[in-house]
Amino acid sequence: xxxxxxxxxxxxTDEDGYLINLADWNEEVAHYLAKTESVExxxxxxxxxxxxxEYYDEYKIAPMIRILTKAIGKKLGKEKxxxxxxYDLYPGGPAKQACKIAGLPKPTGCV
Amino acid sequence: MANHDVPEVKEDIETPELHEGxxxxxxxFPAQEKHMVPLGFPGARVENWQQAGVDKLKDLLEKYRSLxxxxxxxxxxxxxxxxxxxxxxTGDPNNMxxxxxxxxxxxxxxxxxxxxxxxxxxxxxxxxxxxxxxKWVTYFHQCSQCRRCSVFCPYGIDTAEITMAAREIMxxxxxxxxxxxxxxxxxxxxxxxxxxxxxxxxGTLRFMEDEILDATGQEVRLPVDVKGAEVLMVxxxxxxxxxxxxxxxxGYAKVFHAAGxxxxxxxxxxxxxxxxxxxxxxxxxxxxxxxxAEQARELGVKRIVVGECGHAWRVAYxxxxxxxxxxDTLDPRYPVPQHICEFTNDLYKRGGxxxxxxxxxxxxxxxxxxxxxxxxxxxxxxxxxxxxxxxxLIRATCNHYADMDADTIHEKTFCCGGGGGLLTDExxxxxxxxxxPRVTALKQVMKHDKVNFLALICAxxxxxxxxxxxxxxxxxxxxxxxxxxxxxxxxxGKNKGVV
Numbered sequence: 001x002x003x004x005x006x007x008x009x010x011x012x013t014d015e016d017g018y019l020i021n022l023a024d025w026n027e028e029v030a031h032y033l034a035k036t037e038s039v040e041x042x043x044x045x046x047x048x049x050x051x052x053x054e055y056y057d058e059y060k061i062a063p064m065i066r067i068l069t070k071a072i073g074k075k076l077g078k079e080k081x082x083x084x085x086x087y088d089l090y091p092g093g094p095a096k097q098a099c100k101i102a103g104l105p106k107p108t109g110c111v
Numbered sequence: 112m113a114n115h116d117v118p119e120v121k122e123d124i125e126t127p128e129l130h131e132g133x134x135x136x137x138x139x140f141p142a143q144e145k146h147m148v149p150l151g152f153p154g155a156r157v158e159n160w161q162q163a164g165v166d167k168l169k170d171l172l173e174k175y176r177s178l179x180x181x182x183x184x185x186x187x188x189x190x191x192x193x194x195x196x197x198x199x200x201t202g203d204p205n206n207m208x209x210x211x212x213x214x215x216x217x218x219x220x221x222x223x224x225x226x227x228x229x230x231x232x233x234x235x236x237x238x239x240x241x242x243x244x245x246k247w248v249t250y251f252h253q254c255s256q257c258r259r260c261s262v263f264c265p266y267g268i269d270t271a272e273i274t275m276a277a278r279e280i281m282x283x284x285x286x287x288x289x290x291x292x293x294x295x296x297x298x299x300x301x302x303x304x305x306x307x308x309x310x311x312x313x314g315t316l317r318f319m320e321d322e323i324l325d326a327t328g329q330e331v332r333l334p335v336d337v338k339g340a341e342v343l344m345v346x347x348x349x350x351x352x353x354x355x356x357x358x359x360x361x362g363y364a365k366v367f368h369a370a371g372x373x374x375x376x377x378x379x380x381x382x383x384x385x386x387x388x389x390x391x392x393x394x395x396x397x398x399x400x401x402x403x404a405e406q407a408r409e410l411g412v413k414r415i416v417v418g419e420c421g422h423a424w425r426v427a428y429x430x431x432x433x434x435x436x437x438x439d440t441l442d443p444r445y446p447v448p449q450h451i452c453e454f455t456n457d458l459y460k461r462g463g464x465x466x467x468x469x470x471x472x473x474x475x476x477x478x479x480x481x482x483x484x485x486x487x488x489x490x491x492x493x494x495x496x497x498x499x500x501x502x503x504l505i506r507a508t509c510n511h512y513a514d515m516d517a518d519t520i521h522e523k524t525f526c527c528g529g530g531g532g533l534l535t536d537e538x539x540x541x542x543x544x545x546x547x548p549r550v551t552a553l554k555q556v557m558k559h560d561k562v563n564f565l566a567l568i569c570a571x572x573x574x575x576x577x578x579x580x581x582x583x584x585x586x587x588x589x590x591x592x593x594x595x596x597x598x599x600x601x602x603x604g605k606n607k608g609v610v
Contacts, residue, residue, distance in 0.1 A: 015140045015289070016536060059311035065354045067318055083354050087587075093578070095353065096536075108294050109304030110349040110356075110384065110420075110534060110570035 006032055018099070018106045025053075025103030033101045037092060041101075045089055047075050052102040062099050062107055115543050117582045118200060122555075124519075124548045126193045127202035134203045134544075139252045140537050142287030149296055150395060153285035160284040164239050165222050167283040168215075171276050172223065178276050181268045182219045185209065191260040191270070196525050197253050200544030205250045208260035208270045214246050215273055244286070251277040252288060253541055255531035256389065257482035262522050274531070275391030282390060290535040291386045298399055303348035303382035309335075312378055315351050323361060329603045331368040333360075336410070337375035342367070343407050344374050344451075345383045345427075346418030347570035355591040356573055359419050362594030365601045366455045370463050374416070380406040383423035384570070388430075389532030397434045400426060404435040413442040416449050419592045421481035421569030422530070424450060428488040450490050452568060455597060456504045457491075466508045466600040474564040475511040476596065477556050478502055479549065479576075480524035481569035495521075501593050505566055508600040513560035519552040529575030542575060543582050550583045557585075565590045 003012045006028055012020040017036060019025060030049060034041045051071050055063045073081015086094040095107050144154030157163050172179045191208040198206035205211060217237035220227030227236030237243050256271035297306040316333040323331045350360040367374045380403040387395030407415050417427050427448045438447045458464045478501055490497040498521045506512055519525050528545030556562040576590035
């Protein structure tokens with residue numbers, strides 16, 4: 001099983017580098033995962049990550065992309081509530097790249 | 112976007128020079144015990160795997176006469192060699208359909224023909240050993256089972272069936288692909304490929320109702336688990352999650368609303384896709400399909416309509432009846448099953464729907480025939496309906512349409528590069544290269560006809576194109592469903608809808 005080490009603790013991941021244990025996640029881990037994806041975390045990036053984690057906590061799945069864009073639009077302003085803005089933040093795709101940094105499992109299927 | 116080697120797009124599709132072993136390094140993520148065991152496969156490679164593999168091949172040869180025929184009758188004429196998109200994109204000779212099939216034929220000769228048993232070198236017969244298995248794992252996961260090669264084969268050899276058999280043999284000895292096995296597991300435990308639990312599905316659909324209400328002022332419903340509905344709507348679960356898939360979902364909902372036909376999704380059969388076909392497992396295919404048949408009975412619907420999902424339509428149209436039929440509780444006056452394009456187009460032709468084509472005037476549209484719809488099914492009541500119905504529907508919703516080169520559409524269509532269980536990130540290099548022929552034809556119409564929208568009816572194609580087109584400098588929102596066009600153009604009027 002692949003893994004990485006941070007501050008003396010070992011974190012297990014799947015083959016794509018997604019955390020195996022959701023409970024392992026913390027801000028340091030998020031920064032580390034963002035770095036592996038070449039993403040520089042800003043306030044806006046955190047808004048996405050925090051929303052993903054809240055939603056996952058309730059529903060056990062990442063939100064549909066439109067639910068995410070709407071939520072971000074509400075928080076950061078309407079002009080930012082669209083898919084293009086999310087892809088500007090997370091070029092690897094909000095569903096896959098942002099989920100990874102948020103410590104959620106990789107979405108599977110035709111996505 | 113990660114760095115990948117993107118092939119040059121030429122004016123026309125060209126046969127590449129041979130690059131021996133060009134994609135030999137591409138490795139799939141193996142399925143683990145937790146993925147394999149619940150599906151009835153060994154959790155790891157079994158000890159006597161060589162014998163077990165040969166025994167499984169024997170079993171399949173006895174069960175499927177077609178497989179025996181396909182392994183026996185190839186005359187190596189070469190017709191198929193330059194027909195596979197993965198060969199055209201990579202130049203790897205093992206991606207020539209004949210050469211891919213030879214990986215199994217050589218093993219077949221070794222164990223099942225007298226010449227191969229006694230003089231293996233003379234007939235290029237191959238042991239089912241470590242090296243052979245490695246090639247099987249690699250190259251039978253570089254075939255998207257699109258069946259384009261079989262269109263050009265004078266004997267009609269279906270190489271997809273050989274790939275399916277190879278994957279079935281590998282699963283039987285405990286060598287599986289994580290992508291498909293993990294997804295099938297989710298279908299059984301949660302109900303769909305994405306793993307969307309019922310409360311999330313409900314929440315998502317209520318959200319979509321609000322979105323449509325905000326945009327149109329109409330109370331269009333997306334109901335779940337409604338007993339007594341006229342139609343059970345079975346969509347790919349990506350329609351509940353991804354862009355551009357969700358645009359088509361809204362299109363379906365508006366069609367039912369405008370036509371006043373009651374319908375329901377099912378939280379148990381919340382997935383049209385059937386990856387049992389990709390791994391060649393009859394048993395998994397049957398199990399996955401049976402959820403839908405059971406839900407149709409449970410909800411007491413009169414018809415089943417299938418959404419925009421290519422291979423799901425193949426399974427539904429070609430296999431459902433023998434897998435999980437008869438569907439004797441459904442209304443026999445309607446086709447079983449019915450495709451959403453057939454449903455919408457039929458309503459439109461009979462005057463039941465109104466479209467405002469000008470809403471799509473920013474688009475010049477072309478249609479990509481998805482492989483499983485084009486070559487493995489039909490639609491409607493006339494031959495070739497799977498080609499004409501989606502195009503008729505596009506023309507009904509848009510003013511500007513142009514087809515791609517005749518050698519790349521209808522039954523000669525090229526795969527998107529991500530079908531057959533290969534829509535996974537570890538194969539991104541292959542997915543990019545495999546799209547080359549399709550992109551070449553697309554760029555031709557983008558140049559000559561100013562095409563700026565690629566419409567299609569498959570969830571895999573939508574995901575693959577939106578991910579990979581940007582590598583070819585084409586924006587991701589160039590791709591979308593046929594019902595995305597319907598969603599834009601449909602006039603809802605004052606109709607209240609029925610649910």
